[in-house]
Amino acid sequence: xxxxxxxxxSALRELAEGSRQGASPELGTTLKDAFRRHHIRRRRVRxxxxxxxxxxxxxxxxxxxxxxxxxKNTSQETAAVHTIPPQEVTYPTDFSSNVARAAARKNSPHxxxxxxxxxxxxxxxxxxxxxxxxxxxVRLEMPGDDLRLVGAxxxxxxxxxxxxxxxxxxxxxxxxxxxxxxTNF
Amino acid sequence: xxxxxxxxxQLLRQLARGDESAFSALYERYQGPLFRFALHMSGNSxxxxxxxxxxxMLVIANPTNYDPAxxxxxxxxxxxxxxxxxxxxxxxxxxxxxxxxxxxEDAANICDDLDLLTELTQxxxxxxxxxxxxALPEQYxxxxVLCELEEMTYPEAAAILECSEGxxxxxxxxxxxxxxxxxxxxxxxx
Numbered sequence: 001x002x003x004x005x006x007x008x009x010s011a012l013r014e015l016a017e018g019s020r021q022g023a024s025p026e027l028g029t030t031l032k033d034a035f036r037r038h039h040i041r042r043r044r045v046r047x048x049x050x051x052x053x054x055x056x057x058x059x060x061x062x063x064x065x066x067x068x069x070x071x072k073n074t075s076q077e078t079a080a081v082h083t084i085p086p087q088e089v090t091y092p093t094d095f096s097s098n099v100a101r102a103a104a105r106k107n108s109p110h111x112x113x114x115x116x117x118x119x120x121x122x123x124x125x126x127x128x129x130x131x132x133x134x135x136x137x138v139r140l141e142m143p144g145d146d147l148r149l150v151g152a153x154x155x156x157x158x159x160x161x162x163x164x165x166x167x168x169x170x171x172x173x174x175x176x177x178x179x180x181x182x183t184n185f
Numbered sequence: 186x187x188x189x190x191x192x193x194x195q196l197l198r199q200l201a202r203g204d205e206s207a208f209s210a211l212y213e214r215y216q217g218p219l220f221r222f223a224l225h226m227s228g229n230s231x232x233x234x235x236x237x238x239x240x241x242m243l244v245i246a247n248p249t250n251y252d253p254a255x256x257x258x259x260x261x262x263x264x265x266x267x268x269x270x271x272x273x274x275x276x277x278x279x280x281x282x283x284x285x286x287x288x289x290e291d292a293a294n295i296c297d298d299l300d301l302l303t304e305l306t307q308x309x310x311x312x313x314x315x316x317x318x319x320a321l322p323e324q325y326x327x328x329x330v331l332c333e334l335e336e337m338t339y340p341e342a343a344a345i346l347e348c349s350e351g352x353x354x355x356x357x358x359x360x361x362x363x364x365x366x367x368x369x370x371x372x373x374x375x
Contacts, residue, residue, distance in 0.1 A: 008361055008368075009333060015311050015318070016334040020230060022217035023237045031212060031241050032205065038245050039203035 120168055120177035123151040133170045139181065140165055152178040193258030201248035212241060215259070218335055219266045225330040226270045228319040232277060236269040260344040267327070267345065317367045325360035332357050 144159040152165060168177040191199070191210070199207035219240055224233035243250075243265055251261045318329055331342040332353065339350040346353065 004365060005361060008364060011311070011314055012318075012329070012333040013336075015314050016221070016225075016336075018308070018311050019221060019224060019315075019334075020233075021221065023220045023234055027234060027238055028212060028216065031238065031245070032209065034242060035200075035205060035208045035245050039205075042203070 120166070120179045121151070121153055122177050123175055130170075135168055135170060135176070138167050138169050140167060147178065147180075150175065150178065152180060154180065194253060197244075197248055197251055197258055200244070208245070211244070211258075215262050216241070218259075219262060222263060222266055222330055222335060223270045223273075225315075225318065225334050226267075226323075226326060227274050227277075228315070229277070232270065232273045236266050236273055239269050240265045256344045257341075259341070263331075263345040264347075271323075314364075314368075317364055320367065321360055321363060325356055325363060328353055328356040329360045329364070 141162050141164045144154045144161050144163045147163055147165055148154045148159060154163060164181040166179045166181060167175045169175050191207070193211065193214070196207045196211045196214075200211060216237055220233050220237045223236035224230055227233060227236075240262060244262070251258060255261070318326060318334075321329060327346055328342060331337045331345060332339065337345075339353045342353045343350045
């Protein structure tokens with residue numbers, strides 16, 4: 001290094017030493033505040049993310065449990081349906097609809113006379129109702145023994161008493177079905 | 186036994202976790218060099234302040250951007266400062282190709298018939314040298330600022346400037362020659 005170079009380097013060092021050495025103290029304070037704010041915000045965002053993730057996990061965990069509960073309820077309902085006792089009476093297919101309609105018409109003016117669960121019992125000793133036959137429901141009071149003879153489900157205990165019953169009869173008076181009126185016994 | 190102070194990478198890791206003392210330590214370590222680099226490159230203390238602020242804001246916002254495989258933390262920070270300074274000077278139209286006349290009469294009066302070393306230690310001559318440095322093309326100014334004003338080694342400067350050590354050496358040699366020519370041209374060097 002020649003003398004001229006040395007002098008230049010020395011002068012450059014002088015220049016470096018004579019220059020302002022650093023940023024203002026206010027900048028340091030500003031940056032430290034910015035750092036603090038940034039990390040407070042970052043922590044909040046991270047906490048929010050954790051909460052969201054936790055909620056997602058809870059929901060994911062809850063879905064199978066909810067599904068299981070729903071399935072359980074459904075099976076209970078199904079089981080409940082299965083435990084309903086079979087109907088005592090099934091109507092012959094060719095007249096059951098007519099009988100049911102007539103029974104429904106007959107039932108409406110006497111809501112207290114029989115329970116909704118009581119059904120007409122088809123009388124097997126008579127022919128099936130011809131198509132187009134007009135049916136009526138006739139209420140009769142007669143001895144329990146007689147009712148049993150025509151096929152009505154009269155239990156032993158009331159066989160000796162007079163029992164009121166509804167009969168589904170055709171236009172010629174042929175009985176097709178009978179229902180005991182419960183208010184009598 | 187006293188604990189050795191954490192190195193830059195440790196500070197950056199702690200800073201990323203939100204350790205304010207680590208940020209303070211890193212800031213105290215580098216705010217001066219970064220500020221002076223920007224100041225000597227731009228000749229404007231407002232730009233230097235702005236560059237220092239933006240560089241540290243980037244570190245605050247994205248501390249994980251630093252890749253140890255690519256170099257030192259110092260190199261990373263100076264790289265940021267270098268890019269910010271360049272951008273800021275473009276925005277401020279603050280390229281300072283010092284016109285010859287700007288160095289003209291005042292410098293000639295100061296330096297006339299005077300020995301360079303003797304005279305440049307004086308405040309006015311130092312100011313003249315500062316202007317001469319600012320008048321250098323950017324690539325030569327960078328090596329003068331890093332190697333002469335910040336007293337970095339060639340490898341350190343090469344890492345920041347992303348060039349070879351040989352390039353740094355040749356640029357510095359040429360920059361010094363340019364400075365001497367300017368000074369001789371003004372009659373400051375015999």
